Amino acid sequence: MEKVFKINTMKFSNNHKKLTAFLFLISFGMMNAQENITYEQALEKAFQQNGTLKNSKLISEYQEKLKASYLDIPQTEVSAQIGQMNGVETDNSFSISQRFSFPTVYAKRKQMLDAEWNASVINQNLTKAQLTKEVSDVFYRILTLQEKKKVIEYISKLYSSFAEKASLRLKKGETNILEESTAEIQNEQAKTQLNMLENDLNIAKLQLQLLLQSEEKFQPISDKPIMNINLQVSEEMVQQHPELQYLNQQIKINEAEAQLEKSKLLPDLLIGYTNQSMKNLNNSRFNAVQVGVGIPLFTKGQRALAKAAKAKVTISENQYQRKEI
Template sequence: MNIKSVCALVVCLFVGKVFSQTTTIDELLNQIEQNNTELKAYQQFIDGQNLQNISGNNLPNPQLSGYYLPFGDHQSGDYTEFEISQAFEFPTVYVARSKWNTLKKDQLQAQFTKKRQEVLLKAKQGFINLYILQKKKDIEDDRKLQSQQVYEQMQELFKKEQVGILDLNKAKVAWIQDQFVVEQLQADIQNQITVLQNLNGGQLLELNKLRVEMPFELQSVETLWNEKLAKDPKLLELHANEATALQNVKLEKNKRLPNIDLGYNYQGVNGNNHSGIYGGLSIPLWNSKNKVKAAQANYEYQQSDSQVAKQHLYAELLQQYNQYQVLLDKYTEYQNTIENLNSEELLFKAYSLGEYSFLEYYMEVQFYRDATGKMLQMEKELQLLQAQLLIHQL
């Protein structure tokens, strides 16, 4: 094996090791989905609701009744009678209710998916905040080190009487401020980690090498809307509400049909007995009154509510999409401009060479720090807005 092959192998192993240590947001979201206690509890609630709906389509319990009449003034033998019967609704009612249960299951699943996306969106926003905080801390760690070096240099210059006490104190204050910023960021990072671990059911998350993709160009708003129509649980729930309400109209119409009783009857007296089939029908005169009209009114309401909700969601999507495009253009322009400015490292070198006084250096570096902080804030806003726009992909 030649030296080029060996070097290539070493580079591949090093890169592989680095990327194996990084953790993407998608990997962390998968962990939270599995461990989140709120989602587990809500899934149990959904399962219970589905079972309760299914149980509503069960047959009523069979009824057994009997008579034994030994008392009284009679010449014949004691009278005996018993009857076992089973009541049930008209068979088409069970078919209609079974379809209604299936649609209710879809409705409940859409509600669970909506809850799941709310939890995952909260987690994703937390990861974005943590990522930005980690980036800020890396920057502030370097700044704190530079401030310390500047302060130490000012001490040497002060001893040589080349600078006054005011400049020395300014350098010390700047160093103290940078130390406080780092400490505050460390506390913010720990607090954010605690929130994320709580979302993960209290279990630890590997967050030291968190990797977040930079904002990118989105698809057209029409494409995003079509994706949401197919995947967004809010829209799917609206469709499920309509379908369930329509099936409820059909169910109430079927429930106007008579209920049926079938059974077996035995009667015996003085050694003689009679037995046979028992049957009966309920006459649906009062119980179903206005129920079909009420179900139809609810269906019409669900249709109107879905139309209004879709219009609202589309308008919200347009607003967020336009805001994202404006912010992305501004961020891109800002980023290109920042790259052409002198970096803090170059400014520090110039200060070390005596090309800048402390006051000049501090003013220049503060301008660059403000610009960098603004760019990080814009990146955070872009990431958060993008997460909201693409919530249906979670």
């Protein structure tokens, strides 16, 4: 009985080892499994999952909601008084007042916020264009490296076969050690190139995985691994480039900001209403309407802000001209 038990234990141990090896091979295959993906699918996945593009969309939504903040009116002031204001009798009064900026200020602030929102939309398009370029570069680089790998693998097989034949001829005395050494060196060089190429290929695939913001590994495929590039660039195409459009929009933002800072030199407006009693005269209540203007007497600081904003316009124009060239 003891021998039978030992034999069964050995069988169980062998089966366990086979099962472990089988599961390891399956898991290794799953870890290295790569999903085939076309260029169009890669772009679609990048547009859906890339964090940078998502962030630009959120900024655009934020700027759109911020547009409604142009009508920023100060808090309404409400006050009350009670006491001997007009004589020995106790009187009371209530007043309400509201201060406004000059209407031009609100109009200029609205223009600036609209310009900032337009810039965020253009920046979203620019981010999308940059992402498209990066995905295209990496995608077709992988296809190119894969084709190079096929060529080097073929060359490596030739060198390996040549090295084997040279070694066999050396044993038969049909050649010298120099031919065998040359064949071995060429074979090793081909293997080194293949290893370097494999490393570059893995890095490129990781870059694609990062751009797609995915935990899955992808294998680019294409029936026509050739990019169609139109080398004819017109002036209109240059002006429509998202980066130039964004820089041009920055000029508009700075111009709107300069106009806004300048408009803040205009006077503020004040309107108020007061209702009070005068018991020394009679039991009636008296009303009064107040209208006022806030005259900016000390404008040095605000004028400096307006000049600084105007300087920003010049800076943005220079940036646009440099990029356009």
